[in-house]
Amino acid sequence: MTAPPNEISIKRHTSIAARQKSTLRDTSNITRIHQSRAEGTIKQNN
Numbered sequence: 001m002t003a004p005p006n007e008i009s010i011k012r013h014t015s016i017a018a019r020q021k022s023t024l025r026d027t028s029n030i031t032r033i034h035q036s037r038a039e040g041t042i043k044q045n046n
């Protein structure tokens with residue numbers, strides 16, 4: 001027997017949501033790194 005269509009769509013949705021969460025985490029880490037670098041350059045200039 002094949003899985004019902006709604007079950008397949010739910011699985012697809014959860015995988016997409018997981019992917020989006022990982023990308024959000026990556027972007028937040030990148031912004032944090034950029035902020036720390038900017039603070040370092042500001043301190044050096046002062």
